[in-house]
Amino acid sequence: MDHVPPETPFPLSVEKQTSPRSGMMRALNIFIRYVLPLAALAAGFIITLLLLKSGPQARPMPSRSSSIMVETTTVAFGNYPAQIQAMGVVTPSRSVEVRPQVSGQVIEISEKLVPGGRFTKGEILLQLDPTDYRLLRDQQKDAVTQAENDLAIEQGKQLVVQREYELLGESVSEAEKQLMLRKPQLSSLQTALSTSQAKLDQAELNLARTTIRAPYDGIIGELNVNIGSWVSTSSALATIIGDQTYWIEASVAEKQLQWITIPTAEDKRTSTVRIYNPSAWGETTFRDGSVIKLLPGLESQGRMARLLVAVSDPLSQMETNVGKPPLLLDSYVRLEITGKTIPNSVQLPREYLRDGNKVWLFGDDSTLAFREISIGFKNRDNVLVTSGISKEDRVITSDIATPVEGLVLIGPVTKPPGDSRGNRSDRPKSLAAASSPERGGEHE
Structure with missing residues (x-):
């Protein structure tokens, strides 16, 4: 078996080699993480500087004047009456209610006996059947004639017994003398004649009462009868309303009574009144009246004082009132009562007041000035100033958004006294006339 030599291990110390690809990746990573953000910040900073330098330059605006154009009015002193406003x-x-004084059947009615028909005092309204009452009257006439005859016969007998008594020559008591001279019989017949005459008078009166007449000048309000109706003394035939004078029950604040002149038995002077009905007559048309009484109690709900105002010829039937609108019953009207006069006062529209009792003045140095005034009287539209203002003052009538004392003003555009702004031109002309110092507040 062949011997294979063992593998020789790598050497422990080897020089580390870096490839070109890994070096490029490392450089790109450094560029993205550090260099690129810094370059973006630098570019943004440079662009911002360029935009700031190349943008439009802000030009300073010319300073505006803080002066305000205003309207003013002069003041006029005079003797102005207090104008109390009320409703009524x-x-x-x-x-x-016309009721008959006798019973009977209606046999005739006046052609004018209709609602709205006008009658004068004593004019015939209707006629009841007089037949029964005429017969009764004739019977009473016969009864009177019979009583007169009986009395005449008795008076003849009186002469006879008087002579017999004188021839008798006897002395008797006074009671026996009265009987002998038939004095009781004579007195009884005299009484019978008087009674018969009274019954005749009553019969003639009842006969006359079958003719129903108007108790006074007036117009018919309601009619509850017709031809053929049977009526008695409890029957209401018609309602007749006096048309010479109407009353208006007006409600005013109790504190306003001090300005109103109410006539008394010793002093007949009274406050004059103008009556307006804008919904029916328009804003400027009015009727005249006068205060006649102060009613004793206050209103149960509003706790207001109550005045009675009289209006003559309310239906404009007289020649002097031809063309004037009629004042109809149950109308709800507005009243302007001309009260007592406040001497040496200034009248201003109420809208000229600022903060209760102050006015704005156009000062001599063309600045805004505040002035506190004393008010003698005020109503819904006007105030009467008694002090705190002079004839040289010019009252500012226009509004100022931010009023500051000492504010520089331009103008003024001056209006005559009493003229005002905005909706004041829409006020009825009658208010101006009623507010004039020449108009008196009382008459007799």
Whole structure:
């Protein structure tokens, strides 16, 4: 058997050799991990610098003026009346149910006896059948005639017994004398005649009452009768409403009563009132009235004081009121009561007030100034200023977004006193007229 020599192992120390492929991979790995990110950052930095240098340059804008254009109005001092505003309901001053004073059948009705028909005092409304009452009257006439005849016969007998008594010449008691002279019989017949005459008067009165007449000037509100109806003293024939004057029950705040003049027995002066019904008449049309009474109690719900306002000729039937709108019952109307006058005051629209009791003024140095004022009276639309303002002041009427005292202003565009901005031009002209210092607040 051949002897095979053992394999000789590799030498323990061999020089390590590196292939070209592994060196390239190592270099690429270093480039991706380190060199490429640094190059990207550097490129981004350079591009940013180039963009910043080559972009549009911001140019400084010219500074704007902080001045604000405003509108102002001058003020006018005068004797302005307080204008109290209220709401009320129209009611009749007179309204009665016409009832007959006798029973009977209706045989005739006036052509005007319809709802809305107008009658004057004493004009015939309807006629009841007078036959029974005429017969009764004739019977009473006969009864009176009979009583008169009986009395005449007795008076003749009185003459006879008087002569017999004088011829007798006897002295008797006073009671016997009265019997002898038939005084009781005479008194009884006199009473019978008086009773018969009274019954005749009653019969004639009942006969006259079969003709139903209007108790006063007015219009028919309701009608509950027709020809052929049988009526009694409890039957309501019609409702007649007086059309000479209507009342308006107005509700006002209790604190406003101090400005209203209410007539008394000693002093007949009263506050005048303008009545508006915008939904029916338009914004500027009004009727005139006057305060006549202060009702004794407050409203049960609103706790408001109640005034009674009278309006003459509410249906515009008089020649002086031709063309004026009629004031209808149950209408809900607005009232402007001209109250007592505040002397030496300034009237401003309420919207000119700032922070309750301040106004903005256009100062002499063309800056915004705040001024606190004293208010003597105010309502929904206007205020009456008693102090804190002078006739040289110019009140700012326009709005300022951020009001700061001392703000520089431009203008002003001045309006006449009483003129205002925005929706104020839509106010009824009557308000301006009612607010004028020339309009009086009282009349007799």
